[in-house]
Amino acid sequence: MLTITPRSSGFDPVAAGSLLSKMLRRCCHRTNWLHMDIMKLVSAALTTILMVLLFHLQDGHFVPNLTIGPPVIESLRKHTNAYLDCHLMVTNPMAKAGASGFTFHVEVAKENWQQLVEKIKSAGMRPAVALKPGTPVELVYPLLCVEGTTPVEMVLVMTVEPGFGGHKFMPNMMDKVRALRHKYPTLDIQVDGGLGPSTIDTAAAAGANCIVAGSSVFGAPEPGDVISLLRTSVEKAQPTT
Numbered sequence: 001m002l003t004i005t006p007r008s009s010g011f012d013p014v015a016a017g018s019l020l021s022k023m024l025r026r027c028c029h030r031t032n033w034l035h036m037d038i039m040k041l042v043s044a045a046l047t048t049i050l051m052v053l054l055f056h057l058q059d060g061h062f063v064p065n066l067t068i069g070p071p072v073i074e075s076l077r078k079h080t081n082a083y084l085d086c087h088l089m090v091t092n093p094m095a096k097a098g099a100s101g102f103t104f105h106v107e108v109a110k111e112n113w114q115q116l117v118e119k120i121k122s123a124g125m126r127p128a129v130a131l132k133p134g135t136p137v138e139l140v141y142p143l144l145c146v147e148g149t150t151p152v153e154m155v156l157v158m159t160v161e162p163g164f165g166g167h168k169f170m171p172n173m174m175d176k177v178r179a180l181r182h183k184y185p186t187l188d189i190q191v192d193g194g195l196g197p198s199t200i201d202t203a204a205a206a207g208a209n210c211i212v213a214g215s216s217v218f219g220a221p222e223p224g225d226v227i228s229l230l231r232t233s234v235e236k237a238q239p240t241t
């Protein structure tokens, strides 16, 4: 499983959706998912100017950045049936605009995660839980096994501080990946931040099977080749059954 995270093309959601669809055509035969970093949630009905205003008015939330919101998802959905994997870096998540997967942060859903997971599932999305670099991995264990069931089937281990693309991969986060893989052999373990040709083998060997890559893919002359390289590394590291 490999996801790619495209860069925002500004605040015009229709233009951004259309740009993303071009990227899809270029790369999507090599990847399964598109990873959407949603850093501030705004209503699909809001205008571009209001989005900028809201960014200033609502400053100081989970991360200090704004990239893709529901309007972009909605626009992109018109161009593709691809799995749209949404990583929500927001404190107050709400309904979707065509998202397939919904990743929330354990740091903001400590008390109410069961309710949130139910809402995500009843909205027809697949829930996943993310943790920031400073968050102990044990915090997600209760979400992965409840009376023999698996409420959440994917954990996103952030390998950079969330908020921006282009940051350096944190290899010490692999302890979390290893611990998760050891305890939950079939869990989807996603890693996000600083993944590329020079870091993929470390992540794959630790047990990550879902790779989010932004700069390394979109900064490459041949994005498809980088995707293939990342995919091959993950496939090679899979245990043989």
Ligand SMILES: O=C(CO)[C@@H](O)[C@H](O)COP(=O)(O)O
Binding pocket: 005, 035, 037, 087, 160, 161, 162, 163, 164, 165, 166, 167, 192, 193, 194, 195, 212, 213, 214, 215, 216
């Ligand atoms: O969630 C985040 C950052 O908050 C990531 O999805 C990054 O946007 C990935 O970008 P690169 O580190 O691959 O450039």
Ligand SMILES: [Fe+2]
Binding pocket: 005, 035, 036, 037, 087, 192, 212
């Ligand atoms: Fe992300």
